[in-house]
Amino acid sequence: MAERGTLRLPAPAKLNLFLQIVGRRADGYHLLQTVFQLIDLADEVELKWRADGRIERLCGAEGVGVEQDLAVRAARALQAASGCSFGVDIQVHKRIPMGGGLGGGSSDAASVLLGLNALWGLGLGLDVLAAIGLRLGADVPVFVHGRSAWAEGVGECLQPLSLGDSAYLVLDSGVSVPTSELFQAPELTRDAPPATIAGFVCGAERGNAFESPLVARSPRVGAALAALRQVGAGSAWQVGLSGTGGCCFARFARRSEAEAAQAILARCWAAAAPAPDSWIAEACDVSPVHRALGL
Template sequence: MPSDAPSPPHRPDDSAWTHHPAPAKLNLFLHITGRRPDGYHLLQTVFQLLDWGDDIALRVRDDGRIVRTAGPHDVPPEHDLTVRAARALQAATGTSLGADIAITKRIPAGGGFGGGSSDAATVLVMLNRRWNTGLGPDALAAIGLALGADVPVFVHGRSAWAEGVGERLVPLDLPPRWYLLVDSGVHVPTATLFQAPDLTREAPSATISDFVSGHLRGNVFAPVLRRRDPRIAEALDALSAFGEAQVTGTGGGLFVAFDNPVAAQAACDALAPRWRVRVARGIDRSPLLQDA
């Protein structure tokens, strides 16, 4: 069973730790266009990767155990997506190797910034390399999809247009932007939001051209979140003084886009006394691709 207990001091394979990025993301827009027969919602969105995120440290074990040596204290190891990702890769490949996993968290849980999914993707990509299991990106993305709809975009490591449940991806080169990020501290379970009676589920299907032309805007969950929690309403109102305030994903994370870092930092400084804020730059290619 996985645990947070320290690794045994002696192993035949005492490989060194390696350290790898797990970048955050934003949803630059998010619409629901319908449902599949199995009840899953069909989405259209654009994922923007960021130059800020978590760090994942890995060390190969030869005893097959998956041990999380460091990670978020409020998430039991057996529920942690990194542990589940490592075990899924073991099951898919039949490897006898294991791993120690240490997570340095920066991305707030439940904020819609994709932290858990990105952590899982980094584990899949880098353990596939370190275990020499030889799976390609599509196979790794398929494993990741079973863990969460956002995992495939992090496996492929490109900002992208996404459809389906989030797994059908078209890489995009997005304009340079800096983003003021706000963590409202609100964490609403995703399943609760998808079941909300006031959620709009039948947006007309759109195209990449619609997004590029600026005709696609907004997050379908924003009005639901605004009505349900005054902290999100307050944060959106505060952000609106600096531009178009948006919600990312299904969480309590908010953002405004800027054309230059100076303006983004000035807005960040203005909001810092009241909110947990930071500035991040949009990137089109994940730094994980350099490691892999």
């Protein structure tokens, strides 16, 4: 029986602490190795049960049409896969920057799948929901499974990782280059030697294959990375680019260190017009969506 009412769920962002391309499938999809770190920067997804089977978007990402909205597409895909006759009103309140490589749209879709599974009383397992999500985007499964993870394949082969407590200073450079353009970049390394989880944990595996192509196309991304390396010198464990977007991060052991770096960063960027947005985010090895739903 469906739980008639309204659900309000977070849709957390992710950072790619490591990302490389190790090959290509016969269908043209690139084979990746990456580390997904969930963080507490999050959109809010509101789902209101409907009896009439209609799926309506009341609020969503600015500039994204209804047919392209992953939250709407996720609801439709789940309804079709389950044969459910119920519907939903969807509102997504965006806090995660779009095009930043933080997975906001994919996370919204995952929260819709998880939330409607509960709201419609479907009782589907996470593997089934993740398989539905994979058809929407390669990042959706990690948000459905709700654990920070080592990922391979196109991003769907997941092994949960406990990455420990960290605080992240996340900087939005404001740059958004189409992912397809970056995948086609001639200088992109597509045949990196396979890495291992042990290599990542000990610090031997770092970096993002898309950093050089993106910096070459946008000096602003290079400036953002340089600024983070400067303010994090001596205290940051790692500075890097997330995904294929324009958001960069510096990883610290303690929130106080991230806050101190953010204060320095604000002074460094004081003359910028406009200064880039930045956030302090903390690591979430378990998704707040799973906590909210008791998964």
